[in-house]
Amino acid sequence: MADYLARAIGAGGNIRAFAVTTTDIVNEGRRRHDTWPTTTAALGRALTGTLLLSATLKDKNESVTLRIDGDGPIGGITCDGDEQGHVRGYVRNPHVDLDPNAHGKFDVAGAVGQGFVHVTRQLALEGLYTGTSEIISGEIAEDLAYYLTKSEQTPSAVALGVRVAPDGTVVAAGGYLIQLMPATSEEEREQLEINIQAMGAVSTAVEEGSSPEEILASILAGIDYKVLERREVVFQCRCSRERAVAVMATIDPDEVEQMIAEDQGAEMTCHFCNEVYRLSAEELQQARQEQH
Numbered sequence: 001m002a003d004y005l006a007r008a009i010g011a012g013g014n015i016r017a018f019a020v021t022t023t024d025i026v027n028e029g030r031r032r033h034d035t036w037p038t039t040t041a042a043l044g045r046a047l048t049g050t051l052l053l054s055a056t057l058k059d060k061n062e063s064v065t066l067r068i069d070g071d072g073p074i075g076g077i078t079c080d081g082d083e084q085g086h087v088r089g090y091v092r093n094p095h096v097d098l099d100p101n102a103h104g105k106f107d108v109a110g111a112v113g114q115g116f117v118h119v120t121r122q123l124a125l126e127g128l129y130t131g132t133s134e135i136i137s138g139e140i141a142e143d144l145a146y147y148l149t150k151s152e153q154t155p156s157a158v159a160l161g162v163r164v165a166p167d168g169t170v171v172a173a174g175g176y177l178i179q180l181m182p183a184t185s186e187e188e189r190e191q192l193e194i195n196i197q198a199m200g201a202v203s204t205a206v207e208e209g210s211s212p213e214e215i216l217a218s219i220l221a222g223i224d225y226k227v228l229e230r231r232e233v234v235f236q237c238r239c240s241r242e243r244a245v246a247v248m249a250t251i252d253p254d255e256v257e258q259m260i261a262e263d264q265g266a267e268m269t270c271h272f273c274n275e276v277y278r279l280s281a282e283e284l285q286q287a288r289q290e291q292h
């Protein structure tokens with residue numbers, strides 16, 4: 001089944017809930033960036049978290065960028081997503097693999113390190129808004145929940161899970177985001193806590209075939225809710241050959257002239273998706289002319 005996200009509202013509007021499956025997306029990220037298992041888990045959690053954040057956007061031209069700026073060996077993670085369900089992302093160093101942590105899980109915290117989480121929302125009316133919070137665990141889900149609760153003042157629970165097979169491929173990935181509005185009752189909060197405990201690891205649920213709606217049903221059990229929307233989600237970059245040429249048009253003309261003379265072209269790699277664009281001398285010439 002293709003990856004998708006489901007959005008629900010519960011307790012008469014007091015609870016907003018989102019669940020998503022991202023197995024294909026995380027596999028695409030792994031394949032494009034050649035990530036090693038610990039990095040696959042870290043990038044996969046960040047991509048999944050970005051999709052959940054972008055599901056809270058309201059206008060179709062809005063987007064969100066998540067930067068996890070840690071001092072660990074990964075050297076930082078950057079992902080962005082839009083209201084249409086597209087997500088893309090990369091890590092500075094994809095070839096990081098660490099021994100499992102004390103719980104036998106991927107040592108994502110060790111790979112991420114200490115530092116800050118930055119979330120930038122590009123909003124239709126308000127423009128750019130960036131919030132920052134400290135990395136409190138490095139496991140990413142806890143860091144996002146802390147960010148949303150502290151920086152955006154919306155108490156939130158986040159779970160992100162990636163399961164990697166011995167051959168390095170992703171067998172299951174997904175996550176959920178629960179946001180509580182101020183009027184949420186104490187009983188509803190307690191019920192959510194019980195449900196979250198009972199549900200266990202979200203990657204296990206996805207691996208066992210749970211859909212986003214089924215994940216929502218587990219978390220919202222005993223609470224009146226309805227699913228409002230289902231949307232397909234996909235790893236998709238905004239780069240293109242035309243954009244690569246346009247970037248060349250912003251470079252110093254002498255430098256472009258030099259690339260034409262010495263290399264008969266240029267090679268550009270997109271950070272976000274690792275796509276390589278080999279531009280010919282003619283295309284560089286065209287970029288040079290577009291500068292005027």
Ligand SMILES: [Zn+2]
Nearest residue numbers: 237239270273
């Ligand atoms: Zn790209």
